[in-house]
Amino acid sequence: MRRPSARVNAALAALDRAELRKTPQRIAVVHALVDDTSHPTAQQIFDRLRRQMPTMSFATVYNTLAALERAGVCRSLRLSHDDSARFDPMVEPHDHAVCDRCGRVLDVPRARERAEIQEFRVRAVERVYRGECQQCQSIGGS
């Protein structure tokens, strides 16, 4: 049992804020995810956790990741057509570089321009704007 990292503490505090109980399952998922920059899938997280916690259910991994996402501790990404959802503990806005060949997902800080991604040979860029269309703005609401 090592001293919990700053990120782990921040994540557990966010659970508190969201009024979610700090159960052993959730704490385990937080530990598995919070310092992982590889953007793992739910399956990969499940595979890691079942060693330490063999009773953990796959559904609990999904439920917990959804809870953590609601609490602002992580976010989920759908980056490719075939691939399944990936989970990202870095919630500050940033972009991603996806390798065509090995599927690796790299973080790209917003500061960098496309041409400055040194290590990555860029073939194409995709941009998605999220927000409200004109029709929905005029309807109003929350």
Next chain:
Amino acid sequence: MRRPSARVNAALAALDRAELRKTPQRIAVVHALVDDTSHPTAQQIFDRLRRQMPTMSFATVYNTLAALERAGVCRSLRLSHDDSARFDPMVEPHDHAVCDRCGRVLDVPRARERAEIQEFRVRAVERVYRGECQQCQSIGGS
């Protein structure tokens, strides 16, 4: 039977180039998709086509869309977590604005900057770079 549009002709020529037969099913899918800016799902295309061609199978819609994508006539988009794949007849590079509320998908030409999307209230931008990571570059290959 109206005079085929320029886009339809271009799409059928692309089928030729890709050495894919111009079957009635493929021609029907081309007609249904090629002037549609709404980024429809496979289900929506299937629903439209079954009126004119009641024997058309859902699998054929998927197969045909995959063939058209290989031929460079359209591309498929996975824009939201819950939603299914959407198909886009505009193959020139461009971006997309997705409405949080109604799910509408709007085209955003590359010329425009984020702030210039007049009709759309932008909440967030997501960028994905596609290409080759450093490891895969050093391995080399095709």
Next chain:
DNA sequence: ATGATGGTTTAGAATCATTCTTGGTTACAA
């Protein structure tokens, strides 16, 4: 014509990620 070949379609089964359901467990308060 006849038959072989190969691409295409159909219908339904299979797959696979994700979500749902059910019944039991835990935390915690009255």
Next chain:
DNA sequence: TTGTAACCAAGAATGATTCTAAACCATCAT
């Protein structure tokens, strides 16, 4: 203690997509 609500495990269900097997159809050689 008893009650209540959150939580979890296990497996079933869902839904999009892909696969399979058999039928279909155009083309080509006999």
